[in-house]
Amino acid sequence: xxxxxxxxKYLVTQMGNDKSIKCEQNxxxxxMYWYKQDSKKFLKIMFSYNNKELIIxxxxxxxxxxxxxxxxxxxxHINSLELGDSAVYFCASSQVGKRGYTFGSGTRLTVx
Amino acid sequence: EDQVTQSPExxxxxxxxSSSLNCSYTVSGLRGLFWYRQDxxxxxxxxxxxxxxxxxxEKERLKxxxxxxxxxxxxxxxxxxxxxxxxxxVRLTTSGTYKYxxxxxxxxxxxx
Numbered sequence: 001x002x003x004x005x006x007x008x009k010y011l012v013t014q015m016g017n018d019k020s021i022k023c024e025q026n027x028x029x030x031x032m033y034w035y036k037q038d039s040k041k042f043l044k045i046m047f048s049y050n051n052k053e054l055i056i057x058x059x060x061x062x063x064x065x066x067x068x069x070x071x072x073x074x075x076x077h078i079n080s081l082e083l084g085d086s087a088v089y090f091c092a093s094s095q096v097g098k099r100g101y102t103f104g105s106g107t108r109l110t111v112x
Numbered sequence: 113e114d115q116v117t118q119s120p121e122x123x124x125x126x127x128x129x130s131s132s133l134n135c136s137y138t139v140s141g142l143r144g145l146f147w148y149r150q151d152x153x154x155x156x157x158x159x160x161x162x163x164x165x166x167x168x169x170e171k172e173r174l175k176x177x178x179x180x181x182x183x184x185x186x187x188x189x190x191x192x193x194x195x196x197x198x199x200x201x202v203r204l205t206t207s208g209t210y211k212y213x214x215x216x217x218x219x220x221x222x223x224x
Contacts (some may be wrong), residue, residue, distance in 0.1 A: 004155075004175070042215040053178060055209050090155050100146040100201075101212075103155030 003027050006091045006104035013081055014112055020108045021076045023091030031055075032074040033101070034066060035090040043090070049074050081111045114139040114203055118215035125222050128189045133218045135200035136182040143210065144203040145183050147176050149196045150217070156199055159185075189220045 006023040013019055025032060033056075034046045047066040054066065063079045063096035074091060088108050092101040121132045135145070137139055146162050148156035153161040158161035160169040169176045173194065175186040197204045 040216060041150075042216050043199065043201075045212060048209075056211065092155070099161055100148065100158040101156070102158065103148075105155050106153070 003102050004091055004093055004104040006089075008107060009105065010108050010110075012110045012112065015081055015083060017081050018077070018079045019081060019109075020078070021089055021091075021109075022083055023074050023104060024074070025072055025091075025093040025102070027093055027095070027102060029093035029095045029102070030071065031069075031092070031094050031096065032068065033092045034074065034076050035092060036104075037088045037090060038107070041089070047074075047076075078109075081109075081112050085109060086111045114202075114204060114213055116200065116213050116215040118189055118198075118200055118218050120218060121216070122219040123221070125187075125190055126221070127191055127222055127224050130186070130188045130190070132187070133185040133198055133220070134182060135185070135215055137202050138181075139202050139204055139213070141205040143205050145178055146201045146203065146212075147174075147183070147185055147199065148199040150199055151196050159198075187220070190220075192222045192224050195220055195222045 004025045020051050031050045033048045037043050046060050049068045052068045065077045068074045088106045090106050091104040094101045116137045135195050138143040146161050147159040159175040165180045175189050177184045197219045199217045201212050201214040
């Protein structure tokens, strides 16, 4: 069973569209994250949720909105997509006091 | 400003040629240093966590060490399957929560 699964794996869309990426973890972890990896492979945190509560919201445009319906799910909704939003988005989860993150396999978003 | 720097950016080794990857950091409130391996098209995979200077962790051909300013990932007698991007990350405490900063990674290529 996949520990952290995110869908879709690939997403190609036009500028101005609204899209969502879904993430689910079956590890029982209490914290989930969204990271953006740019073309230079730099991973930068966007959001962190602990038990459905937002605890980190780095400086990202408010076009990005995370939604956590429960502890096992953290979805990312993006409004009015721009060319610069093209990147790979990773979902991850962790448990306080335990070893590092478990990452999903990523969603490659291409805005054309 | 908190910063994590990895070197070299890229490294090519012959099979069996041992080497070390470096992760240097200037941060305050360090609460752990993490090493991850990332294969193309996949999410980072957790390798090690180090918490205090002098600590060492080993897994197969990999050994991670930590000082007060940097961490090394030593690769002994590497094989082609060790080819990947190796990422380090630091965990800090800030405003009562954890914050993670990733380095940009070292792309390792091991030639048969």
